[in-house]
Amino acid sequence: MATADTPSDAAAPPAVPYGTPGAPRLAVRGEAHLEVDPEIARIGITVGAHGRDRRGTLDDLTRRNATALDLVRSCGDAVERLETGAFSITPELAEHGRGERVRTYHGTVHLLAELTDFTALGDLTTRLADLDLTRVDGPWWALRPGSPAHRQARQQAVREAVQRAREYAEALGTTLTALVELADVGAGGPPAHPPSGRTRSLSYAAAAEDAPAAPLDLQPRRQHVSAEVEARFTMAPPSL
Incomplete structure (x- = not known):
């Protein structure tokens, strides 16, 4: 309960969300935009198989998947992460004839590899694309x-x-006295999997060759990193 010697909170003056003549408030925004080299590169690998027999298609897909995994793992420490995504075996029915007669089976396995060595990346993508029924x-x-x-x-x-706040204060012939608030508006770069159109995307169809294909010369795309903050300061009263 409030007493005569202790004023209640209701009697206290409300907080002022803006400056006063004795302590003018200054609000500014700071921005930064950097371009830096990427640190990692991800590739998607789709391994396929097809055949008239379900078990034969599955066995073929298992073999092709193991070959692709061995190729990726052969890069050693250059591979930071290797994951298996979706897997499917889908029957394709014949268009004509009575009953549900399966014409062929299609199998796919999706892999995701993350690499930190971009020289190894060029060699790996070429070797993977050289496999039958494999897409990168x-x-x-x-x-x-x-x-x-x-x-x-x-x-x-x-x-x-x-710096911007100081320049405004200097233009008024005064100086900053205190930082009142600093808010992070937003910072960061592209997401792990940038949306279509935000990054370069290359796809390769499988091709059987007698001699190994030359490694692709992949040029890393520089990454845009941005940050924005809002800051509020108080100033000494300027002489206007």
């Missing part, structure tokens, strides 16, 4: 979520906000 999509270039580039962009955005 990508590469999708990206930064790791914890990449130092994100921290660098955020820090640069904060420095720009402070």
Whole structure:
């Protein structure tokens, strides 16, 4: 209960969300835009098989999948991650004839590989594309979520906000006195799998050759990293 010596909270002056003549408030935005080399590259691998017999198709798909996995694993430490996605065996019915007669079976396995050595990436994509009934999509270039580039962009955005606020204060013949608020508007680069049109995508159809194909010369796409902050400061009263 409030007493005469202790004023109640209701009697206290409300917080002012803006500046006052004695402590003008200044709001600015700081931005940073960097272009950096990618740290990882991802490729999608689709292995296929087809045949008139379900078990034969499955066995063929298993063999082709093992061959693709062995090729990826042969890159050693250059491969940071290897995952198996969707798997399917689908019957295709004959268009004519009585009853449901299966004409052929189609099998697919989808793999995702993430590499950090882009020289090995060019060799691997070529060797995978050289396999029968194998498709390679990508590469999708990206930064790791914890990449130092994100921290660098955020820090640069904060420095720009402070510098901009100082310039405004100097234009008024005064100085900043305190930081009232700093808000992260948004920071980051492309997602792990950028949407269509945001990254280069290459696809290869399988081709049987007597001699190994030459490794592809893949040029990494530089990544755009951005950060934005909003900052509010108080200034010493300017002489206007």
